[in-house]
Amino acid sequence: MTSAGPGPAAGRMDEREFRVLHKRLRDAAWTEGETNPRGALDHLTPERVVAAATEVRYGRTVSLAAPIEIRPGPDNPDPACHWMTGPVSAGGRPEGLQFATDRFAMNVHGDADSHLDALCHVLFEGRLHAGVSADSVTGEGAHALTLDLVANGIVGRGVLLDIPRLRGVAWLEPGEAVTADDLTAAETAQGVRVGPGDVLFVRVGHRRRRSRHGAWNAAQERAGLHPLALEFLADRDVAVLGGDGNNDAAPSPVEGIDFPVHVLAMQAMGVHLLDYLQFEELAPVCAETGRWSFLCVIAPIRLPAATGSPVNPIAVL
Known part of the structure; x- marks a missing residue:
């Protein structure tokens, strides 16, 4: 492991540089006039799903989701609500059959709960991925690139790249950015290679830092990928990207553009994102077995016309 890594201000980009990168990645992923509603999921072919099943060696399953938060905090001012709707009893011991029932409500997109972003979630310059007009998203719901694209789930080969492990630290500090060189170095250190159709998970240690020091305003400061790291994903034909933070570093390393990784991954490349996962159970299992790839x-x-969903990805090793 190495201890050196880029600091919070490393790799600043101006808006012009970002737009050049955006066009390059967009043009590589999509041709004007081409209908491509699945985006990068096209890389995840049936043959690659079958091959992913061969990753299972031990029959161990690990959740990559954090428990849903129901108490407010600095990173979650409007948490999920969960309440019991039955049984309702005036006291005493009820006779016969009863059912315990409950109900919950939540904001899908936030800075605490594990969730999947549908491709209709990110609008940039009046367009979604593949040139779809922003007018397709209305007050009644989205009408293109919705959660329906993954109604049958996503099954494939998952790969975890552990950047704090690479740098020899417990976690990346808020504001630090993961580079393409970090991703390549993590592959070498872990003896794994990201390939076409893979579900790439990048650990920055967000959950470990949060459990150690408590929640903070992650909307203002968090570790994530540098925009140029998306070239790594494009080169390898990655199908889905997931992180234990927001995937975007904050403050944004791009002047005048917030959430540049979301814009590049989803709007330009058609890569679904998984935000605020947790890898604190998976990483030790991968280190113990020496295997950083698995069936995912x-x-x-299944919520029609939705922009995202709470999610519980399962790694099968």
Whole structure:
């Protein structure tokens, strides 16, 4: 492991440089006039799903989701609500059959709960991925590139790249950015290579830092990928990207553009994102077995016209 890594201000980009990168990645992923509603999921072919099943060696399953938060905090001012709707009893011991029932409500997109972003979630310059007009998203719901694209789930080969392990630290500090060189170095250190159709998970240690020091305003400061790291994903034909933070570093390393990784991954490249996962159970299992690739199963809820879903990805090793 190495201890050196780029600091919070490393690799600043101006807006012009970002737009050049955006066009390059967009043009590589999509041709004007081409209908490509699945985006990068096209890289995840049936043959690659079959091959992913051969990753299973031990029959061990590990959740990559954090428990849903129901108490407010600095990173979650409007948490999920969960309440019991039954049984309702005036006291005493009820006779016969009863059912315990409950209900919950939540904001899908936030800075605490594990969720999947549908491709209709990110609009940039009046367009979604593949040139779809922003007018397709209305007050009644989205009408293109919705959660319906993954109604049958996402099943494929998952790969975890552990950047704090690479740098010899417990976690990356808020504001630090993961570069393409970091991703390549992590592959070498872990003896794994990201390939076409893979579900790439990048650990920055967000959850470990949060459990050690408590929650903070992650909307203002968080570790994530540098925009240029998206060239790594494009070169390897990655199908899905997931992180234990937001995937975007904050403050943004791009002047005048917030959430540049979301813009590049989803709007330019058509890569679905998984935000605020947790890898603190998976990483030790990968280190113990020496295997950083696994079968991954992602099953979002089936909510028509939705921009995202709470999710509980499962790694099968």
